[in-house]
Amino acid sequence: MKKSVKNISIFLGVSMLAFGTLKFINPFKLWYKTQVVTSELPFQQFSYWAGQLGEILSGLALIILVLFQKRIPKKSFYLGFTLINVSIAFMMLVAIYVHTHPDVPNDVLPLKIKPPFIPVLFMVLAILNSWLNKSKIKR
Known part of the structure; x- marks a missing residue:
């Protein structure tokens, strides 16, 4: 694994884990719930x-893949790595929608601003990664 990929993967993995965990703790839990409701997400x-x-x-999963890369068959690693990065990009696409939705108030967003800087950065990092x-891969 290239050093750049390893660094991006660790950054994304730790950040995604932290942001997901924070959504269980107030005030982040309340902000997240408000984002989901006011953005009119389906289901x-x-x-x-x-x-x-x-x-x-x-x-x-991203952290585990980086830490145990040598123990995972190359095809499985590549498939898992790709699926995780695609899923992160998709989640960030939804986050961009939420940030730009006119009914979502600024005070429930990260940095308290409408422009989706964090989701765009994370989406770009996942695609770049x-x-x-x-x-x-040897076929």
Whole structure:
């Protein structure tokens, strides 16, 4: 694994795990619930849990893949790595939608600002991470 991929993966993994865990603790829990409700996401109960658990599980999985890369078969590693980065990019796409939704108040968003700087950064990092990890898998 390239050093850049390892660094991006650890940063994304720890950050996703932290942000997902924070959504269980007030005031973040209340802010997150307000974001889900006011952004009119479909299946709100599912969206609420999918966001939290998706961030926690993708963060943990990315950390585990980096730490135990040598013990995981290359094809399995590449598939898991790609799926995790795609799922992070998708979650950030939803976060961008939430940030830009006109009914979501600024005071329930990270940094208390409408522009989705954090979700865009994380989405770009996930895509870049996947692209940088172009693996030479033997078929």
